[in-house]
Amino acid sequence: MPEFNAPLRDMRFVLHEVFEAPALWARLPALAGQVDADTADAILEEAAKVTGQLLAPLNRSGDEEGAQWEAGNVSTPRGFKSAYDTYIQGGWVGLSGNPEFGGLGMPKMLAVQFEEMLYAANSSFALYSALTSGACLAIDAHASEALKNTFLPPMYEGRWAGSMCLTEAHSGTDLGLIRTRAEPRADGSFSISGSKMFITGGEQDLTENIIHLVLAKLPDAPAGPRGISLFLVPKIQVNADGSLGASNAVSCGSIEHKMGIKASATCVMNFDGACGWLIGEPNKGLAAMFTMMNYERLSIGIQGIGSAETSYQNARTYARERLQSRAPTGAVAIDKVADPIIVHPDVRRMLLSMKAMTEGGRAFASFVGQQLDLAKFSTDAHEQQTASELVALLTPVAKAFFTDTGFDSCVLGQQVFGGHGYIREWGQEQWVRDVRIAQIYEGTNGIQALDLLGRKVIANRGVALRLFTSQIRAFAAEPGKPYAGELLNAVQRLEDVSDWLQGQARLNPNEIGAASVEYLHLFGYVAYAWLWARMADVAQDSLNADPDFYRAKLATAQFYFSRLLPRTLSLEQSIRAGSESLYGLETASF
Template identity: 60%
Template sequence: MADYKAPLRDMRFVLNEVFEADKLWASLPGTQEVVDPETADAILEEAAKLIEQEVAPLNRESDEQGSTWNDGEVTSPEGFKEAYQAFCEGGWNGLGGNPAYGGMGMPKTLTAQVEEMLQSGSMSFGLAPMLTAGACLSLNAHGSDELKEKYLPNMYSGVWSGAMDLTEPHAGTDLGIIRTKAIENADGSYDITGTKIFITWGEHDMAENIIHLVLAKLPDAPAGPKGISLFLVPKIMVNEDGSLGERNSLSCGSIEKKMGIKASATCVMNFDNAKGWLVGEVNQGLACMFTMMNYERLVVGIQALGAAERSYQNAVEYARDRLQSRSPEGAKNPEKAADPIIVHPDVRRMLLSMRAQTEGARAFSTYVAKWLDITKFGGDADAKKTADAMVALLTPVAKAFISDKALEVTVTGQQIFGGHGFIREWGQEQLVRDVRITQIYEGANGIQAMDLMGRKVVANGGKFFDIFASEVQAFIDANGDDEAMAEFIEPLQSELSNLKSVTEEVIAEAQEDPNAVGAAANDYLHLFGFTAYAYMWAMMAKVALDNEGSADVDFYESKLKIARFFFQRQLPATRSLSVNILAGSDTLMSLDADLF
């Protein structure tokens, strides 16, 4: 298996050339004094070194070993504790955290690149800082000053980690039916009782304390999602002076045996009158939780991108080395018994498919991160309102489309290895197993599609969609007279017009057919995703064309060739997706349930 190398050149291309992050950061009051291009470049370089040297080498053996559970205690795989300590000592755990409590305050456009490296290195390992960052987001946004001062500094430093406790055995997507109870005490604390499942790194040995954010209901809470509150429940109680006290009344009942991400502990957590403290307002738990959801769902897409990138790196190295048969054009290596398989058109199809999707995903995830930065750090109210709408619209696409396509990329990488891809020692089958969860957790992809189609498009009559469409149209108009860009602008215009037409059709259908949204949702999300990637690739092609005479000519020429591959060989998938959407719901709903 190839040694992981962080794709720094491509990250810099997307960050600095396509999205001009230096101008973005200089325009936002919240980032002007925090980051500049030199700082950002140093962060990328140092993160790459740490992850390449300390994290990535653990990925294969940690999958074989897994986390282990014994009498309520979880032991992480060999090397994880030391790598986690190195990661935290470098300040990486608080990279995007609030500087008032010890974080570095870096924008999402930058932290997204570090997150990709970390997830490429090891998804199982990367989940620990990912969950801590999510817990910190909610606590920072909704916690009292007292809670923030008491918990955030040690969470940002990594001395303590965080966990998000949402799901219960009977309640996954439908959190309104959770049964975990909270009873208020005279001192303002609460007793939390219930069972949570699928809690990533809910118990482990890498940090001194684990801070759980737990969804629960008060006895007089309204029914359904409007009655959910959020509570901070530490594994070990924290004394007034900040030192650790006695163990709280919570325990890990077991850890799951899983298809993938085996090195991470996926815990059953039991709370038995555990002491907790309210985060935010009573019955506003979901609102508090959704503060971090847009970030976490983007990071799930980035997780998938990380696995896809590593699959590509493995596959292209193998394709250069593996000798099988001769090139259709004649022997390329006549001195050897056969040519490397990279000479074969079908292997090139697979490699180009992987690269077009992976690099498109990197651009798109950074694009979504840009809108998150404007929302968080911007000073202009109208700009922030627009950014909020774009984040709402694009987040389900970033989570679901990237992860759906990343599974395809990892399977394609496995296919390039042939029989060796099915063998554990090469690591390709692990990437297939690991990436599969990204389509499921943080809201299964079918739910993401329903959210996009139902809430973000149909419910507001396409208002959010119109903002996105107007931006793409402005890019088309600005480049419409550039003959060199015609091969990208013309199909992009066609795809945008088609997406507009399909969107209008579904909005209209939904007024008459209650099943219209559900019937269209999955195909619509993929149609949107392909169109968004076409916009990304057109922007990348524009930069490449503007740099044709530069010293780095091979890099930019490669970008143009991959862009052409995407437009010619992948974008036409939108035709069948459009037909599916416009077919409506009749054939889905006509078969009686008893006949399935």
């Protein structure tokens, strides 16, 4: 059976050494005194126990059994309810939640490490918690004080869960087409009627109540996305004293039968005049919901990293033990009938690719977490604004690049196992199936790429991009920094392509969509190059302290710059080829 052991040494390296997070926390008044290096390490160590010992053992059995639907009720696989009860006792749902309502108030830089562990151990289980955390964020940011006081404490506690109800059968990406209606009632509430699909955790047996955040349209709403409002609709209505009352007119019509994440209930939810409460202003619901969606996009990106980490760990173990043939240079394990497959160049290529991309992703997720902490807690207005702009720029990259490369790493891990990777008992095929959805939900990766290039770069005229690349250039300009030349060349390539696309987009609107996916990948590889240079910088200065660990960092950085960063050359060529070849084939000829 596959195992997961949280990469605590690497997480501490990223947090404490590369980003010097404890020093940052100490200068932010809201965090100073709340969290330091020792606190962070203690939380990570406890999280490693919870994820490795409690949740990971349920991953395969949960996949085999799956969530079950019967007469509107959903049951999670055996062991999930007991594990969830233990999980919420540790306060994990509210780890980075608002302390005013019972959250622990921990920084996002720390939370992203925990989320990686959670997805690495059991992606299906992780989703129930992730949706609740995201719903809490939206309620905290946009709901009335009365709604916050009623709903946030039991949600942070984990007794109540949250869901995000956007998609309808005819309306996925284009939310302006939704048909769910909200009719005002005399008491200030609303009657919500409509059907939503693909609702993660819309029904389950883990919590006492489920708080649905539902997009719907008021009777006088403008057409399109400007006419969408957001409503809080509990599964069970809540009395004035906070106790549970009567059931609301909310039901689960069915659950989907999926390729992966089978233990996560993906529901069709029906609202038949259900009682709901407006969150935020009328017709401004999409902006309020994006508070949750952006949280979920980073979280789902981290699913890609976590899945890749587990795939790598198991492939590495297998490659060290599986004996096949002799090394090209002659026998290595001379006392055995063959050498372990880790001696073979192609196996090492696959393992190093997985290692380099996963550790690069962990550093990038931590950087985004750092910017989220600065945007939320900094007392310097300029620093806060800069961080907010970087978060907006980097969120689509994190969601799409983490999951595209995370899926690739899961496939590579399966490939290392050879035929055994295709067999259920070895566990590798489940990671391929489970992580595949991460490229699709929370906005497909193609949509993320359009958002990055069209809205965050072209419409922004490259201002946010330059905020990011200026940090890379400043690092590379410091004396003695490793890979400075390669890094500056890569940044120049990204900036040149961005400028070229600015001009092309004015001539032909198809150019944005034609280039967007390759552009996002180009951006991702350049960002990882900066982070690998930073990690190599720390490693070369600390080599004597822990030689084995830091030598491995330096070797992986060398592999990244020599074998992976050159992919930006072909990506640039694809982008500059333009959109013409996409439209040379008549529609009828497809």
